[in-house]
Amino acid sequence: MIETFTDKKGWNQVIESIGKFDFYHTYEYHRLLAKNNDIPALIKYTEGDTLIALPLIFRKISGTDYYDATSVYGYAGPIEKRGSYFEQSAFKNELHQFLFKHKVISVFSRLHPYIDGQSHTLKDLGEICFHNLVVNIDLTQTLDEQRSRFNKRLKTYINKARRECGVIEATTTQHIREFAAMYNENMLRVGAEKTYFFDEQYFIDLLKKGKFNTQLLLVVHNETEEIISGAIFVKTQNVVQYHLSGSKTDYLHLNPLKLLIDEMRIIATQQGYTYFNLGGGKSGSEDSLFYFKSSFSKDFRPFYLWKYVVNKEVYEQLSNKSFDSTLKTNVFKTCDYFPAYRSMARTL
Structure with missing residues (x-):
């Protein structure tokens, strides 16, 4: 079952019931980052005693009736309290149907390098790709x-x-x-x-x-x-x-x-x-910024991005180019700008 929360009390009760989260997952941080007509929302999925929470900001795509969803600046992605039973296909189908019904064309999220299991939770939902390494100081x-x-x-x-x-x-x-x-x-x-x-x-x-x-x-x-x-x-x-x-x-x-x-x-x-996350370099590269941070520690952690095309037909139309079928797979690789239509027309 899927529910959504846009209020502070309900949102924070959900993430606190899971227990493992960062400030990037909170209602307050999403409200702080939301602009104009953006809609911050927490998607809650329950199946038996399993609970998954996915925080996103929904943005209207200008000149259309459609939306896309993105994560806040920082490290977010899903958090979960896994119970005795979880069927990946059921979660995948319910989330897809929910997003499609609400006219969401694509979803993009930065995942959290210190929260385990996010890639497994999102398996077979679009593409998860390596972005860069982040530097941790082991406290x-x-x-x-x-x-x-x-x-x-x-x-x-x-x-x-x-x-x-x-x-x-x-x-x-x-x-x-x-x-x-x-x-x-x-x-x-x-x-x-x-x-x-x-x-x-x-x-x-x-x-x-x-x-x-x-x-x-x-x-x-x-x-x-x-x-x-x-x-x-x-x-x-x-x-x-x-x-x-x-x-x-x-x-x-x-x-x-x-x-x-x-x-x-x-x-x-x-x-x-326990952890002191210094982050990584700019734009996924091991550049001067990464070199600066890595001078403190060589304890590196992979940082991944999740991108998911919900409505392929409309995504093609907005992007004005053919859809790359590789987005259908859970392949770990370097990411291009996503969604493509926002790269070509940042005012959308």
Whole structure:
């Protein structure tokens, strides 16, 4: 049986009854990311004592009566409490019929590298493909064991940054505003797509409303007393997520982000967390961003994407090209932009 939840109470009761989830699965985070006429919804599937929950944001496809669904920025995908009986084909058929009935053309979701079983749950529903590796710092190791795995040059950078800078936790709205400006400065510098830019209110809501266990750490330059860098970390259950960060261009030579990650590594270890997810590189490649993160640890985890064409005929029409039949299989491979029609016409 399939039910949907668009209200805070019902949504969060479902994910809490499952027990294993991240803040990316919560109602609050979906509402924070939803734009204009987007509809955040949690799809709940029950079969006996098995429960599966799939959070998505449904978007109207401009100029049509159709929708598509996508995941939030971050790591989401299905979560489940598997009981004594589960029939994959029944779940597959019910989910397909539900999506088709509600005129959903395609579904895209980023899966969670630290939640097991998601690929199995989505088996034979479209395509699951490898996107990149993400970097984990194993917080169950001692601080000295963790540091022993650092790149030698990284240790030098962190030691220098600690001599010239200090780290504080953001406590005021002004701190958040300064961080928002640094973050968006970073996005401009690297030529990021507009989807990676957030307005000031996003950061205020994320940090000030008590919905999430978040910390914004800031680096202060000792000599100038200027805030030169910041990073937001979000803690859920046993996972710490390195969420967003930014630094002032004039101070990049001091490597303040390396200092921030090291500081959170120490804090989170002392607080008893298990995983510290630094994420991966840009656009699925092992680029300079991945190299930066992997200097902390070589504990890599695969990060997968799920894409599913629900209505192939309409998908073809919207994409203005023939449908690739390989999407029908559960093949792990490099992903092209999906859905194709949003790649060609981002205003859809």
